[in-house]
Amino acid sequence: MGRSPCCEQAHTNKGAWTKEEDQRLIAYIKAHGEGCWRSLPKAAGLLRCGKSCRLRWINYLRPDLKRGNFTEEEDELIIKFHELFGNKWSLIAGRLPGRTDNEIKNYWNTHIKRKLLARGIDPQTHRPLTAAAAASAPGQQQQQHYQLEAQKLHVAAAPGHRHQQQQDHFEVISNSPEACSRSSDDEPRSATPPPAPAPPRRHLDIDLNLSISLAPYQLPEETSKPLKQEAAVATTTAGNNNATAAVCLCLNSLGYRPGVECVCGGAAAASSRQEQWARNFLQAAPCYRGQ
DNA sequence: AATTAATTCAACCGCAGGCTG
């Protein structure tokens, strides 16, 4: 439709924010609250586009942000949520108070991916690398790639690595019995028959606050925004609270057969990103609900 | 001490979807 980008105006600053700009933005939002990002820069006297202001506020200036390293618990939560949601960083962030989607995305790409590779787990599928490699036709190449990635990690975790804390972290992982049993170095993969596809794993220790119901989901008053968005996805995808459509959409997948697409009409009509996500979610959800 | 390589993360970009007139 040929819409001009919001940041095309001349005389808008780009790049790193200065302290003064930060102060202006904080002061303005304190006085007027969030929202109307388009007009905010002008009102706040900032030579930035609204998008940039929003990003700066959400990712860096918000007072409720938790700065500092991720804890081991947060690591595990991120892994579990990623297994459930995939690269839906905003959904994951919504469940980690004080963390932003950008922060989690970065952390995932720089730390957790490698951590999983070191455990012998494919970061995308969350299945053992051997299974992931066996599942693909050019499996050997992929397997070699994963091995290389894991080896890189071992080098990075060697003494003298720049982050002592990170190093300690990796040592804990590599010394754990679980890591030993899954380690790509320990297992002579080629000698052993390819393992059966991993069954869907359950995470019963976390409350995802998710539900599937024939009736429209009632949101609690104080529910956070991301949760509301999810509920909206679940209902709109099903066809504007149409219970019949909701059942139709997921019935084919209720048994949770990984990799098997839902072939019902509702799924065939799903073309948007949210609908795609909702389908994945509905596929995955039963195994997290003690079905 | 200087240089190179690796890593991190703040910020940017383009796109999609909801909303509104």
Place this chain on the structure above:
DNA sequence: CCAGCCTGCGGTTGAATTAAT
């Protein structure tokens, strides 16, 4: 119904930082 506006999201980039040589 349609076009345009606004916001939010996910992927990517590149400057800054740190480790290694």
